[in-house]
Amino acid sequence: MTDDTRAAAEELAERVRDGELRLHELEDHADADAAAAARRLLVEEWSGAPLDSVGDYGFAAEDADANIENMVGAVQVPMGVAGPVTVRGGSLDGERYLPLATTEGALLASVNRGCSVLDDAGGANARVLKSGMTRAPVFRVADVIEAEALVEWVRENRETLREAAEETTSHGELSEVTPYVVGSSVYLRFRYDTKDAMGMNMATIATRAACDVVEDETDASLVALSGNLCSDKKPAAINAIEGRGRSVTADVTVPREVVEERLHTTPEAVAELNTRKNLVGSAKAASLGFNAHVANVVAAMFLATGQDAAQVVEGANAITTAEVRDGGLYVSVSLASLEVGTVGGGTKLPTQAEGLDVLGVRGGGDPAGSNADALAEAIAVGSLAGELSLLSALASRHLSSAHAELGR
């Protein structure tokens, strides 16, 4: 921190102590780094907690202007790489290192082992099979007669809704509007092709414009722009069934000798374990995640590439299958609702942008949407590697010893 920044921070802090400024107004009176430093001084006074590490961040605070309010600094999460791994995707083709940020020891080692096994098997396939970001406003109607009228109006006026929504964006395209009725509440689930953006801001802004038309043209009243049938940042079966963001699958067939030599187990043992754990165990638990630890890879790659961390909730909505095939081990992972972008949100922050660069997917793709598809395929392959390695560690009874050795 320069002397000028320190002096500006001390002056700002004094003005907050005097009640002249509120904590969130400091950027109006100084640059963003001085504002963050002033907040650290005040929080240190109030809490007694030193914030030297939090204040030691490696980017200009103003770069995070659109990402955070009341900034005091940055939390740093260690980042590593797994790979290289050969991805044979629809949009990502070739060898890549996968960037992962985590605090869980043994995770990188595990994904790294999985990647080397995928490569020994000739690489992993990956495809995005469905794509679309949803926003579902809830409207109030008088009764079921009005509900039916609204549903009918929506069916007959899709083009009007599309025009209104798409006026707000040069990239987004409205692909469908699905009505759901519950008594006097009507939910319209708008789905957009958001190209390389994760698209939650884009879809929200576009849906607001469409809702104005609905209110102008029908008797329905908008209660909330998000009616939870979207469904964002909550565990929800609708995302597992209908998809949200990217629905992406990765798979591989690993030869028997590779399973035995590299994973210390057999295809039969992994297939049985997958059925009893990921399928039957998850069913008994009424889990939405029929997998071992897809959340680990989704969270670590989300942090490394600037995705919205709260969307790990639906990103981990995945089913892992395993079967013995021609003596080898076929394994697949299908992530139903992986919400990712390579533009917007946290993707432009310097460290996260470098994470995207490691994969070669930063910014807008050509054609638009192909970079976000490629990122989804990379995360699916990382998840496949993680599943292969952890299932094998469980089958060979190495889970606790691995974590005792690497994770404490």
Ligand SMILES: CC(C)(COP(=O)([O-])OP(=O)([O-])OC[C@H]1O[C@@H](n2cnc3c(N)ncnc32)[C@H](O)[C@@H]1OP(=O)([O-])[O-])[C@@H](O)C(=O)NCCC(=O)NCCSC(=O)C[C@@](C)(O)CC(=O)[O-]
């Ligand atoms: C730890 C291993 C990989 C050892 O596995 P191993 O086969 O004994 O290790 P190895 O020393 O023979 O090395 C094999 C390969 O692993 C990788 N590897 C090995 N060590 C490292 C390292 N230090 N750094 C980077 N990569 C490493 C590396 O690719 C190496 O190949 P090489 O490059 O040497 O030819 C294995 O036991 C394992 O994968 N265990 C599983 C750990 C795991 O997946 N943890 C995930 C978190 S568990 C959790 O959070 C969720 C849970 C469990 O609660 C969910 C549930 O309910 O199921």
Ligand SMILES: NC(=O)C1=CN([C@@H]2O[C@H](COP(=O)(O)OP(=O)(O)OC[C@H]3O[C@@H](n4cnc5c(N)ncnc54)[C@H](OP(=O)(O)O)[C@@H]3O)[C@@H](O)[C@H]2O)C=CC1
């Ligand atoms: N508003 C909400 O309810 C919620 C917001 N969020 C937050 O939303 C943010 C993500 O929203 P998102 O809409 O993705 O990002 P941004 O709001 O950052 O918008 C991204 C914009 O980038 C432009 N763009 C440029 N090139 C491309 C391209 N190749 N493909 C697509 N768009 C391109 C588009 O502009 P144009 O539209 O003009 O074409 C697009 O709207 C995150 O910060 C997340 O945390 C998360 C959950 C809910």
